[in-house]
Amino acid sequence: MMSVRIALAGIGKIAGDQHVPSIAASPDWELAATVSRHGRIDGVEAFTDIERLLACRPDIEVVSLCMPPAPRFEYAAAALRAGRHVMLEKPPGATLAECVALEALAREKGVSLYATWHSREAAQVEKAGAWLRDKRLVSATIIWKEDVRRWHPGQDWIWRAGGLGVFDPGVNALSILTAILPEPVHLKAATLEVPENRETPIAASLDFAHPGGAEVTAVFDWRQQGDQTWTIDVETDAGRMRLADGGATLTIDGRKQADADGDGNALQGEYPRLYARMAKLVRSGGMDMDLSPMIHVADAFLLGRRVTVEPFDE
Incomplete structure (x- = not known):
């Protein structure tokens, strides 16, 4: 071909x-x-x-x-x-x-x-979704903390209206959440921490409503020093699961699952899989416009209580 x-x-x-x-x-x-x-x-x-x-x-x-x-x-x-x-x-x-x-x-x-939502293509996301499919959710906790100076140096557009701020990486977590949960959730409350010299948040906490009453929360922060944290912890009626390293590492009931891509790199294979998916869509005349992660971000800006925090400068 x-x-x-x-x-x-x-x-x-x-x-x-x-x-x-x-x-x-x-x-x-x-x-x-x-x-x-x-x-x-x-x-x-x-x-x-x-x-x-x-x-x-x-x-x-x-x-x-x-x-x-x-x-x-x-x-x-x-x-x-x-x-x-x-x-x-x-x-x-x-x-x-x-x-x-x-x-x-x-x-x-x-x-x-x-x-495209590249984090959905991380090595263990599909396996995590399959494990959750037949289980009752008790809680899901997202912790997504990284150093903006390390990952987005000099990118002023992210701090202007429309640039999303901490939701630029946070939407990656939301793309995974919306892919793996058997039942959809919707946002019910949020707090957005906005530096006094910026237009978009540097940190956010989210609280979701789940149809079965499970506790679903997320914390995003761009001020993380040292180790970077991209984890989703899930408790169900049949055990616990942790997705770490942005979806590259999966642990179920304390046992690390085999990594098909081999090296535990959160980005390993993500973009090649996106382009493979695009090739299939072009050949079939298909379309994929899932906006569910972005809906949560929009709702956070609609519902979020804004708190002014100290200025942020690079």
Whole structure:
């Protein structure tokens, strides 16, 4: 089967670290062009404008968007209107309404649209969901704490309205939660800690309503020093489970489960699996626009009690 020509828009850290290597390693894809005002990939045709790319390269079937969420809608809409399939880095848009509009446009044009949630592809997430499927939930506790200076240095857009703040990594945890719980939950309360010199939260605590009365909570914090923490602890009527390392490590009743990917790296295999999924969607004419993780984020901003905390500076 011939590879599909794809363009990558938004050549920053996540593109270089994850998207470019995943595309290069896959027989499904040929990286045919990039779109970026500043970045480029050696040996790949570069454009600075999405409309120019679409006009000059009608042979490119798929556009993968890696830029921050705020400008992503215009790029995605342009590609869809031109009849191209579109792959969206998480979160899929700056607002839910944007995502709904993109889905309607994709259906109108008969092309594939994929809202990716890379943490769902971590090594042990699927196995965790399978273990929980026939059990009654007692509690689920998310602790997602990391050092923003380490993982997002100099990225001022995350602190501006629309940049999500600590929910940029927090939505990764929510994407796992919504994938593994047998029954959906909805947010009932939240507290958002916002630095006095920023527009988005640096920390948040969430409290969810579960249809069976289970206690489901989450704590996100971008001020973590030392060891980074990405865990989901679940208690059921038939035992306990812990997903750690962002979904790469699974422990059930104190016994660590075998890791199919071998090295316990939370990012190992995530983006290759996303691109494999996109290839299947393109071949089948399918679409995947699950917005459930983003709904929880939107509800946190709607319901959240805002607390002003000390300024944050890099």
